[in-house]
Amino acid sequence: MTEPAAPPPVDDGGLLRARVVRADRGALLVVPDDDLGAPAHRTELPRDGLLPLPDGSRVPPTVGDVVDVRVGDPWHAVHLHDRRSAVVRDSAGRTSLEQVVAANIDVVLVVEHLDPDPDLGRVERLLTLAWRSGARPVVVLTKADLVPDPQGMAAEVAQVAIGVDVHAVSVLDGAGLDPVRALLAPGVALVAVGPSGAGKSSLVNALAGREVMATAASRADGRGRHTTTHRELVPLAGGAVLVDTPGVRGVGLVAAPDALDATFADVTALAARCRFVDCAHAAEPGCAVREAVESGDLPERRLASWRKLAREAAYQARRADARLAAAERARWKRVTRDYHRGLRGPGAPRP
Numbered sequence: 001m002t003e004p005a006a007p008p009p010v011d012d013g014g015l016l017r018a019r020v021v022r023a024d025r026g027a028l029l030v031v032p033d034d035d036l037g038a039p040a041h042r043t044e045l046p047r048d049g050l051l052p053l054p055d056g057s058r059v060p061p062t063v064g065d066v067v068d069v070r071v072g073d074p075w076h077a078v079h080l081h082d083r084r085s086a087v088v089r090d091s092a093g094r095t096s097l098e099q100v101v102a103a104n105i106d107v108v109l110v111v112e113h114l115d116p117d118p119d120l121g122r123v124e125r126l127l128t129l130a131w132r133s134g135a136r137p138v139v140v141l142t143k144a145d146l147v148p149d150p151q152g153m154a155a156e157v158a159q160v161a162i163g164v165d166v167h168a169v170s171v172l173d174g175a176g177l178d179p180v181r182a183l184l185a186p187g188v189a190l191v192a193v194g195p196s197g198a199g200k201s202s203l204v205n206a207l208a209g210r211e212v213m214a215t216a217a218s219r220a221d222g223r224g225r226h227t228t229t230h231r232e233l234v235p236l237a238g239g240a241v242l243v244d245t246p247g248v249r250g251v252g253l254v255a256a257p258d259a260l261d262a263t264f265a266d267v268t269a270l271a272a273r274c275r276f277v278d279c280a281h282a283a284e285p286g287c288a289v290r291e292a293v294e295s296g297d298l299p300e301r302r303l304a305s306w307r308k309l310a311r312e313a314a315y316q317a318r319r320a321d322a323r324l325a326a327a328e329r330a331r332w333k334r335v336t337r338d339y340h341r342g343l344r345g346p347g348a349p350r351p
């Protein structure tokens with residue numbers, strides 16, 4: 001690795017505006033925000049692992065974040081810039097409500113394989129995640145070389161990806177990659193999400209034009225060995241950056257009615273024509289949704305998928321509310337305790 005010729009430029013306050021390439025528990029890897037292809041530099045975090053946003057709240061930094069870094073020995077991250085978009089998933093953890101998968105993303109690549117058959121429900125789930133983020137979703141169907149009719153399959157997937165471009169690609173023969181390359185304008189940040197083995201890292205390598213991420217194919221014997229285990233921001237030729245992510249078995253949705261409406265724009269439009277505003281689309285008279293299913297206009301699968309994701313989002317919202325309420329109770333307990341302690345004067349013993 002070559003040493004940078006000069007120390008990175010810092011502003012008046014001695015701070016460097018940097019982009020997070022990788023976020024681990026105790027430290028970050030960052031690059032100068034105006035030189036995203038530069039070698040990444042290790043940067044220390046405060047002990048609690050959190051950084052303040054402009055509004056004062058403290059959050060864990062994530063890949064794609066813009067941070068101000070005090071350049072010294074070692075480097076220290078001091079604060080976070082506001083996120084112009086955030087890809088969030090429900091976190092299974094008990095302490096935080098959601099995990100920010102990547103920040104400041106412009107395009108979410110929903111990567112799904114054509115072989116085995118694409119899972120439409122998963123595409124719908126990831127599209128909802130993408131719409132929620134504020135970034136633009138694009139579906140990339142991989143392994144086009146393994147199926148006889150990739151375009152026909154892409155057309156089927158396009159039916160569940162309303163308002164979203166769908167590209168069938170192969171990294172083996174390069175088919176279909178040009179429209180994906182067309183997304184890579186300077187300064188654009190993309191993230192690839194999708195199941196393990198879909199070919200996200202292979203796609204990243206194809207777009208980068210060199211092997212930046214290890215893929216399952218890197219070793220003849222390595223079935224699953226090179227599965228991606230951490231999120232990483234990779235510079236691509238031409239000034240775009242792409243975050244490769246590990247494939248996860250199930251991505252929990254964070255409640256987002258608008259995002260669901262965007263993904264299921266067809267169902268939402270039908271539901272608006274039901275006789276009753278609170279129609280559950282079960283056995284009510286004048287239900288436009290059931291009528292569409294019966295006439296074959298709306299696939300039963302699509303309705304079931306919408307119900308499933310809507311239920312899940314509602315459950316997640318209730319759980320988030322409960323956690324919020326618990327956190328609020330704990331806060332008031334502290335506030336009143338400190339108040340009583342204050343009444344007893346400084347140095348008063350704990351009760």
Ligand SMILES: Nc1nc2c(ncn2[C@@H]2O[C@H](COP(=O)(O)OP(=O)(O)OP(=O)(O)O)[C@@H](O)[C@H]2O)c(=O)[nH]1
Binds near residue numbers: 145146195200201214
């Ligand atoms: N035939 C064919 N195989 C592909 C294509 N893209 C990826 N593969 C193969 O699919 C396997 C998985 O590819 P990866 O790129 O490692 O998949 P991934 O999505 O990064 O997987 P995780 O890191 O586990 O999430 C590898 O054996 C690749 O060679 C393609 O376009 N055509």
Ligand SMILES: [Mg+2]
Binds near residue numbers: 200213246
């Ligand atoms: Mg990978």
Ligand SMILES: [Zn+2]
Binds near residue numbers: 275289
């Ligand atoms: Zn209805």
